[in-house]
Amino acid sequence: MTTQALPAAATAAEEQVRHYTFKKRRGPVIRGYIGLAIIVIWGLAPFYWMVVTAFRDVGFTFDTTPWPTHVTLDNFRTAFSTARGNHFGHALVNSVIIGVVTTAVAMLVGVFAAYALSRLNFPGKYFVLGIVLGASMFPGVALVSPLFQLFSSWGWLNGYNYQALIIPNISFALPLTVYTLTAFFGEMPWELEESARMDGCTPGQAFRKIMLPLAAPGLFTTAILAFISSWNEFLLSSQFSTSKTQPVTVAIAFFTGAQPHQEPYTTVMAAATIVTVPLIIMVLVFQRAIVSGLTAGGVKG
Amino acid sequence: MSTVAQTRRAVPRRRGPKSLNAGQGRRGLLLVLPTIALLGVVIIYPVIKAIVMSFQKDAGLDKATGMFVQGGYAGLANYKHWVLQQCNTPTGAVTCGPGTLGxxxxxxxxxxxxxxxxxxxxxxxxxxxxxxxxxxxxxxxxxxxxxxxxxxxxxxxxxxxxxxxxxxxxxxxxxxxxxxxxxxxxxxxxxxxxxxxxxxxxxxxxxxxxxxxxxxxxxxxxxxxxxxxxxxxxxxxxxxxxxxxxxxxxxxxxxxxxxxxxxxxxxxxxxxxxxxxxxxxxxxxxxxxxxxxxxxxxxxxxxxxxxxxxxxxxxxxxxxxxxxxxxxxxxxxxxxxxxxxxxxxxxxxxxxxx
CATH class of the missing domain: 1.10.3720.10 (MetI-like)
Structure with missing residues (x-):
């Protein structure tokens, strides 16, 4: 492609460049494809094994045939069955509730801070950035003992006390939101805001009417990242959830089988598939946005 | 500067180009305030509480007297427990055994x-x-x-x-x-x-x-x-x-x-x-x-x-x-x-x- 653009009287150096670009396109292409294949296998093979096992009859749990055999839907039925004290369906609903509320609160509060941090100059700005960054690196385990004591004295550790899960989740969802949104806002064409204000918009109007629609993709991506991080949380949920508010990660980790000490592998794989597939679909649909959000914020995975 | 000021006076309640940045400091602080407040509640307060708690004794049975005690100031005992591996026993602090968490x-x-x-x-x-x-x-x-x-x-x-x-x-x-x-x-x-x-x-x-x-x-x-x-x-x-x-x-x-x-x-x-x-x-x-x-x-x-x-x-x-x-x-x-x-x-x- 570039060769056509070269002038007819190509210099020796340009010849050489052409020579090298030509050379680059042979052997390495095959090696490149092998590399790509390794990455695809890396990402998908364990996931594939999970799905294959989820559809495999429990009597053939350790069948090592690489393709689906003894296909059945029984595992999915068992996963949702409450006969053995598992409440997986209920846990799915809990995870959605906790994830949606956490994301909504983090977005509502974080969007203003991110706007100020990326756009305005104010005293203590780098201090605030430092706090947000420090919070995003904060070890969740340091929250457990003080919050455990507070929540138990408030009677939050039984019944339907979703706030006992949502409030700790804010501790990582809010920094993530502010951090990612600040990066997104930093790349937006803010000249438009200036011109809107020249035309007589108030700062609020300029933000609402001009910038918010432009920022929608960034906001959406950030919301997805916040939701995924809340959906995937385990440490805090395992300590603060009750049998009524248990999210899916906790439910899966403590799935009980037919007999004690017998791991219900296929059922767990079916449950894991159900938990993971919505995320995989999200990732497939929004992969471009998610990658840009991940790298923009440099958020933790 | 003076022209801006004059424009402002000449056209009241309408902001000149320079004043687009006016009030940024206060607005900025106002906008980050909810985030800081929320982080204060969910992170900073628990961290401070954890530090305060770390200097308190655990409530439980006092091994010396066999009575249930509510805790009280512990000094550095909890840190000594983890760092120096000192466990409290009725006869005083000893090195924690391999079976204990300490x-x-x-x-x-x-x-x-x-x-x-x-x-x-x-x-x-x-x-x-x-x-x-x-x-x-x-x-x-x-x-x-x-x-x-x-x-x-x-x-x-x-x-x-x-x-x-x-x-x-x-x-x-x-x-x-x-x-x-x-x-x-x-x-x-x-x-x-x-x-x-x-x-x-x-x-x-x-x-x-x-x-x-x-x-x-x-x-x-x-x-x-x-x-x-x-x-x-x-x-x-x-x-x-x-x-x-x-x-x-x-x-x-x-x-x-x-x-x-x-x-x-x-x-x-x-x-x-x-x-x-x-x-x-x-x-x-x-x-x-x-x-x-x-x-x-x-x-x-x-x-x-x-x-x-x-x-x-x-x-x-x-x-x-x-x-x-x-x-x-x-x-x-x-x-x-x-x-x-x-x-x-x-x-x-x-x-x-x-």
């Missing part, structure tokens, strides 16, 4: 550091390799990007259960090892296999994140630099060590920083995959797992340990940012240096890269 501090610290160093090192090398592969323009990049996001998107709890199944005694891992003549391993039972089971699962899950951050750094390196290197006769290895590595250093260090801090607080994987056990019963007990175990025994001594974990992580983060070149505080547009951290190559390359 005796596990340094084992847990060692295991945590081992996980961190080994896992992050492997992730860094693999991440660089993956990023280099993905940086070449091939067809099917979308598929690769989707595939690499799968391990990232799967919840860690699910990852742990998935690898628990893979590493089962009759599982696929031992089956594949058997094909090359390796005896089956007790992946979640023996000390060293269970440690490597945790590391393998962690590497699988988080290498994609590493690769994507490094890829973002690679993509802004102009191809001109590589062509120039080729013309100058640089070997592939020279190109990699003299061009790629220096130019990708900042995003790489940021990725390593995030992964290091993440692994220092690792909990989900060893807790679910191996139950923190293996070997003598705590071969994969990390600092976070130790804190969680201690909470059932007493909040206050758990607070002391979690405060120590917090300090450890803060110190590591500080060292990384200060000496490791992980430039994580980015400056907003308008203040130099303009390029955000993952793009900060030389200004010329950064512009061409876009």
């Amino acid at each position: 005796g596990q501090t340094y084992d847990a610290l060692w295991v945590t550091l081992f996980f961190t160093v080994v896992a992050v090192a492997i992730e860094m090398v693999l991440g660089l390799w993956f990023a280099t592969i993905m940086n070449r323009t091939f067809r099917g990049r979308g598929i690769v990007r989707a595939a690499i996001l799968v391990p990232w998107a799967i919840p860690t709890a699910v990852t742990a259960k998935l690898w628990f199944f893979i590493f089962a005694y009759d599982g696929i891992a031992n089956h594949l090892l058997g094909l090359v003549g390796v005896q089956p391993l007790l992946w979640t039972g023996d000390a060293w296999p269970s440690r490597f089971a945790v590391i393998i699962a962690d590497v699988w899950k988080t290498t994609p994140f590493m690769a994507l951050l490094i890829l973002a750094g690679l993509q802004v390196i102009s191809s001109d630099v590589y062509e120039a290197a080729q013309i100058d006769g640089a070997t592939k290895w020279q190109t990699f060590t003299r061009i790629t590595l220096p130019l990708v250093k900042v995003p790489l260090m940021v990725a390593v920083l995030f992964r290091t801090l993440d692994t220092l607080r690792i909990f989900d994987l060893p807790y679910i995959l191996t139950g923190g056990g293996g070997g003598s019963g705590h071969a994969t007990t990390t600092l976070s797992i130790l804190v969680i175990r201690q909470i059932r025994a007493g909040f206050n001594s758990a607070s002391a340990l979690s405060t120590l974990v917090f300090i450890l992580i803060a110190v590591v983060a500080f060292l990384f940012i200060k000496f490791g070149g992980a430039d994580v505080i980015r400056r907003p547009p308008g203040t130099a240096p303009k390029r955000r951290f993952w793009r900060r190559a030389t200004p010329a390359q950064a512009t061409e890269g876009n």
